[in-house]
Amino acid sequence: xxxxxxxxxxxxxxxxxxxxxxxxxxxxxxxxxxxxxxxxxxxxxxxxxxxxxxxxxxxxxxxxxxxxxxxxxxxxxxxxxxxxxxxxxxxxxxxxxxxxxxxxxxxxxxxxxxxxxxxxxxxxxxxxxxxxxxxxxxxxxxxxxxxxxxxxxxxxxxxxxxxxxxxxxxxxxxxxxxxxxxxxxxxxxxxxxxxxxxxxxxxxxxxxxxxxxxxxxxxxxxxxxxxxxxxxxxxxxxxxxxxxxxxxxxxxxxxxxxxxxxxxxxxxxxxxxxxxxxxxxxxxxxxxxxxxxxxxxxxxxxxxxxxxxxxxxxxxxxxxxxxxxxxxxxxxx
Amino acid sequence: xxxxxxxxxxxxxxxxxxxxxxxxxxxxxxxxxxxxxxxxxxxxxxxxxxxxxxxxxxxxxxxxxxxxxxxxxxxxxxxxxxxxxxxxxxxxxxxxxxxxxxxxxxxxxxxxxxxxxxxxxxxxxxxxxxxxxxxxxxxxxxxxxxxxxxxxxxxxxxxxxxxxxxxxxxxxxxxxxxxxxxxxxxxxxxxxxxxxxxxxxxxxxxxxxxxxxxxxxxxxxxxxxxxxxxxxxxxxxxxxxxxxxxxxxxxxxxxxxxxxxxxxxxxxxxxxxxxxxxxxxxxxxxxxxxxxxxxxxxxxxxxxxxxxxxxxxxxxxxxxxxxxxxxxxxxxxxxxxxxxxxxxxxxxxxx
Numbered sequence: 231x232x233x234x235x236x237x238x239x240x241x242x243x244x245x246x247x248x249x250x251x252x253x254x255x256x257x258x259x260x261x262x263x264x265x266x267x268x269x270x271x272x273x274x275x276x277x278x279x280x281x282x283x284x285x286x287x288x289x290x291x292x293x294x295x296x297x298x299x300x301x302x303x304x305x306x307x308x309x310x311x312x313x314x315x316x317x318x319x320x321x322x323x324x325x326x327x328x329x330x331x332x333x334x335x336x337x338x339x340x341x342x343x344x345x346x347x348x349x350x351x352x353x354x355x356x357x358x359x360x361x362x363x364x365x366x367x368x369x370x371x372x373x374x375x376x377x378x379x380x381x382x383x384x385x386x387x388x389x390x391x392x393x394x395x396x397x398x399x400x401x402x403x404x405x406x407x408x409x410x411x412x413x414x415x416x417x418x419x420x421x422x423x424x425x426x427x428x429x430x431x432x433x434x435x436x437x438x439x440x441x442x443x444x445x446x447x448x449x450x451x452x453x454x455x456x457x458x459x460x461x462x463x464x465x466x467x468x469x470x471x472x473x474x475x476x477x478x479x480x481x482x483x484x485x486x487x488x489x490x491x492x493x494x495x496x497x498x499x500x501x502x503x504x505x506x507x508x509x510x511x512x513x514x515x516x517x518x519x520x521x522x523x524x525x526x527x528x529x530x531x532x533x534x535x536x537x538x539x540x541x542x543x544x545x546x547x548x549x550x551x552x553x554x555x556x557x558x559x560x561x562x563x
Numbered sequence: 564x565x566x567x568x569x570x571x572x573x574x575x576x577x578x579x580x581x582x583x584x585x586x587x588x589x590x591x592x593x594x595x596x597x598x599x600x601x602x603x604x605x606x607x608x609x610x611x612x613x614x615x616x617x618x619x620x621x622x623x624x625x626x627x628x629x630x631x632x633x634x635x636x637x638x639x640x641x642x643x644x645x646x647x648x649x650x651x652x653x654x655x656x657x658x659x660x661x662x663x664x665x666x667x668x669x670x671x672x673x674x675x676x677x678x679x680x681x682x683x684x685x686x687x688x689x690x691x692x693x694x695x696x697x698x699x700x701x702x703x704x705x706x707x708x709x710x711x712x713x714x715x716x717x718x719x720x721x722x723x724x725x726x727x728x729x730x731x732x733x734x735x736x737x738x739x740x741x742x743x744x745x746x747x748x749x750x751x752x753x754x755x756x757x758x759x760x761x762x763x764x765x766x767x768x769x770x771x772x773x774x775x776x777x778x779x780x781x782x783x784x785x786x787x788x789x790x791x792x793x794x795x796x797x798x799x800x801x802x803x804x805x806x807x808x809x810x811x812x813x814x815x816x817x818x819x820x821x822x823x824x825x826x827x828x829x830x831x832x833x834x835x836x837x838x839x840x841x842x843x844x845x846x847x848x849x850x851x852x853x854x855x856x857x858x859x860x861x862x863x864x865x866x867x868x869x870x871x872x873x874x875x876x877x878x879x880x881x882x883x884x885x886x887x888x889x890x891x892x893x894x895x896x897x898x899x900x901x902x903x904x905x906x907x908x909x910x911x912x913x914x
Contacts, residue, residue, distance in 0.1 A: 296814045298806045299701065327817030335815075340808040345831050345905050354827075355816045393906045406812070413816050 241271040242309070243449055244293065244417060249306030251285075251292050251473075253519075260519040262288050264473045264527075266306070270417065275443065275450045277464035277481065279457065279496070283516055285473040286453045287336060290419045294327055310417075328358045332414025334423045334439075338403035342394035348405055349390045352377065352412070359412045377408040382438060400431040404438070411442060418443055418450045432456065436463065457500050461485050469493045472517045472527035479554040489556045491532050526559065534560060585898065589891040593884065597649075600883040601642055604876050611874045615658040632876070645880070654884075655877030659869060664881035667866060672885060673756025674744060675848060675855070675862035680757075681782035683844045686790045690840060691829070693794035698801025698832070699824040709794055716791030722853035725784035729857065732780060739780050742859040749773045781858045785851055789843040796839055800832035834905050841897035848889045849882070 251263035262285050270276050278286050291297050293308055295315065308315040310326055335341040342351060352374040353367070360370070371390075378386035381404040394402055403423060410418060420439055424432035436456065440463045443450045454460050460467060460481070467484050469477040469492065477490040488494045495512050514531035517523075525542050529535035537559070545557045612628040613620075632655075633641050648655060654664035697706040733741040744758050745751060751770040754761045759778070762770035804810060805828050813823050852864035863882060870878030902908045 291811070294815045296811045298811070324817040324819070327815055329817075333812070333815040335808045335812050337808060341812045343809040343813075343827055343831065344907060345834075346827065347906075354813070354818060354822070358817055358819075393910070395907055396910070409812070409816065 242269050243272045243274075243311065244268075244270040244451075245307075245309040246289070246293065247307040247309070249289070249292060249308065250304045251288055251297070252302055252304050253288075253298075254300050254302065258520045261522055262301075262473050262519055263292065264522070266470075266473070266475055268468055268475065268478075270449050270451060272416075273447060273449055274466065275452065275464045277460040277467040278451060278453045278470055279455070279460055279467060280470035281496070281512075281516065282455075284470040286470055287421050288473075289470070290333065290421045290451065290453065293419065294331060294333055295323065296333075324358075328361065328413055330413070330415055331417045331419065332410035332412065333419040334403075334406055334410045334421060336422045336425050338399055338406050338423075339426055341406045342402055344394055347391055347393055348397075349374070351405070351409060352390070355409050355412045373412075374408075377411055378405070380411070380442065381405070381408045383408075399427050400435065403427060403431075403435055407435070407439060407442070411446070414448055415446075416449060418448045420450060420452045420454075422453050422455065424454065424456070433459070439463075457485075457497065469496070472522060473519070474527050474557065476528065476558070477556045479556075483551075483554060489550060489554070489561065490528075490558050491534055491560070492528050495533075526557075585895050589895070593887050593891065596887045597880065597884055598642070600880050601645060602638060604874075604879045605638055605641065607874065609874045611658055611876050614874050645877075654881040657870070657878045657881075658875040659873050659878060664877045667878065668863065668881055668885055669756070671861060671863040671866040674860060675851060675864055677757040677759065678778065678781055678785070678851065678855075678860065678862060679844060679847050681778050682785045682847060685782055685786040686793065686844065687840060689786065689790040690793040690797055690836065693790070694797025694832075694836070695801060695824055695829055697794070698798040699805060699820070699828070701798075701802045706798070709791070709798065713791035713795040716788035719788060720853070721785050721788055721851070722857055724787050725781065725854045725857045728780045728784050740777050741780070744774065744777050744860065745770070746773050746777075781854055781860060784854050784858075785847060793836060793840050793843065797832055797836040800835045801828055804828045804832050830904060834901060837900055837904070838897055841893050841900075845890045845893035849886045 246266060246268045249263055249266040250261075253260040253262055266285075266289060268276070268278075268289075278289070280286055288297070288301065291301070292303055293315070295303070297303070303316060306316070310331070313322055313326070315323060315326065342348075349371075353370050356370045356373055360373070365373075374390065375386045378389060383389055383401065383404050389397065389401070389405070394405075397405070407423070410420075418439075423439060424435050427435065436454070436459045439450075439452075442448075450464075452460065452464055464481050467479060467481050468475050469484075469490060471492050477484070477488070477493050479489075484493065485497070488497055499512060512531055517527065523530055523541075524544075526532070526535065526540050526545050529540040532540065534540070539559050543559070545559050545562065547555050547557060548561045549555055550561055610625075612625050612632065612634060616625055616628060629635050633644050636644075645655065652665070654668070656662070657664045657667055660667055693705075693709055697703065697709045700706060729741050732738045740746060749770050751758055751762045751767060751774065752765055754764055758774035759771055762768075762774055801824070805824070810823060810828055813827055818827075847864075849864055849867060851862065852868040854860070855862040855865040856868075863885065866878070867882035867886075869875075870882060
């Protein structure tokens with residue numbers, strides 16, 4: 231069986247349906263993703279926002295099934311084109327990882343193996359990404375150099391022979407991006423590609439990713455805490471809280487008028503340059519994933535969350551407009 | 564400066580920094596070791612001359628023997644005599660074999676070194692395979708089996724393994740010979756003193772096989788316990804590494820599992836394992852004596868323990884110095900391997 235290049239529905243390149251993921255530690259079970267459904271269309275740029283620990287990274291890792299050993303997908307479906315990634319053969323999963331989807335990991339300082347050169351990394355990835363193309367080693371090196379040039383790395387020949395610890399954080403992240411691009415021919419998963427980098431480099435890197443995605447016509451899922459950049463770079467945004475999607479909307483609508491109380495607070499608490507530091511805060515603590523609250527996951531921290539229905543009933547999907555959904559009881563009735 | 568990364572440059576750095584310093588330091592520590600063991604051997608209770616000549620030897624003869632060995636002089640003077648002899652290539656007369664100690668060492672050392680070589684081969688291959696396989700799938704059956712095996716390995720000393728192996732494989736099954744380095748009917752000329760290597764040089768296939776057959780049981784006995792522990796160390800380093808982002812990154816690119824585990828996870832994990840392996844193998848030079856006694860192996864360990872028991876002053880000092888030398892060399896080899904494995908040591912990296 232091959233992954234077909236025909237998309238039956240251009241709005242559904244990647245579809246995640248009712249995904250549940252749990253992490254097991256020695257004593258506890260952490261319910262990290264609860265009933266997540268998202269979809270990415272061909273050429274679409276999706277943003278995912280939400281506070282740290284909302285399950286964004288886990289969602290991306292589950293798509294390619296590269297969860298840490300104690301993580302487990304317990305139920306749900308992940309469709310890539312017409313293939314169910316959770317049920318397909320190993321060979322097809324490998325093909326999708328090698329030739330279709332690329333992922334940029336969060337921490338550039340941790341994403342490169344300290345005892346191998348950049349060349350080792352890139353050639354290994356390229357070798358499998360171009361498996362059937364009958365390419366020899368010097369061609370691979372040329373492809374690697376091209377990738378490094380594409381990611382605006384100065385003096386790529388020298389960088390190719392360096393070890394990760396000899397390079398700066400921004401440089402390393404560019405290399406991780408180059409690696410991801412080697413595999414990402416259709417979809418790029420960018421998981422907070424700028425943590426651990428300083429602010430000027432952050433903007434540069436995100437701009438670079440945006441340009442490359444545009445140039446190569448890729449679809450993208452971008453996770454970032456930089457709301458301004460999400461606003462600029464994406465077309466549709468999912469807001470996550472406590473392992474749930476709580477709001478989904480086209481980017482401009484969401485930023486103009488956030489509906490869910492959590493989204494409203496998230497935008498209000500974000501510092502803005504021209505205004506004094508906002509005094510609004512999210513009260514309460516982040517979630518304890520071992521026992522999630524009944525009803526709406528956000529109700530213990532929600533300014534409107536005191537009602538009976540918020541505490542008892544899990545909010546259903548509410549279609550506010552044709553392309554907007556929110557999971558909140560306020561809009562339910 | 565494109566060529567700064569080639570092998571000559573690496574070698575130059577090693578020689579400039581590590582090897583040179585290490586050599587000077589190890590010479591100094593060998594000197595210190597000789598001083599300590601020389602003094603210790605002489606202040607231990609017991610009269611070496613009387614022990615060498617036996618209880619019935621007349622007192623004048625024993626006295627004469629003492630004078631011959633300078634035992635009537637103060638210790639610092641004795642050390643001075645020993646040191647002058649040492650620089651002329653002499654380690655003194657052994658009180659057990661009544662030969663030059665260096666001659667004894669040359670005779671017995673190759674047997675132990677050959678044993679160590681085969682132990683190293685078994686131990687390193689076993690560690691790599693077991694450690695990587697069980698580290699790549701923590702909680703698997705193999706992982707559980709390795710855990711039990713390594714606890715048993717820690718509890719059971721090598722000579723007990725020796726007895727068990729001898730009982731099963733040579734007494735009951737008769738696959739392997741129980742003692743000695745060669746069967747009485749097989750002759751291998753002595754060139755390097757390594758039976759298998761000598762047999763190979765002279766093209767003596769029968770001698771090679773026979774020597775190998777004799778080596779298997781004692782090497783297994785010495786290797787098993789240490790191998791189990793080292794595999795556990797490698798396993799825990801692997802478990803730590805396979806959840807790191809750099810492994811997940813490669814996984815997300817569809818690199819096959821065997822390449823991820825046996826190359827990209829193994830190499831950084833080895834950095835913590837290699838020093839232990841090195842020390843374990845080096846320790847055999849002096850610690851193998853029980854196994855050598857059981858297998859009647861004419862090795863240096865066995866010679867050393869006999870020297871200790873008979874208070875053979877020169878023998879003790881000679882054996883301990885050789886052991887120190889073997890440790891030093893092993894450490895240098897370990898350091899070189901580590902620098903080749905981990906570029907951060909090579910270039911003085913940030914971590």
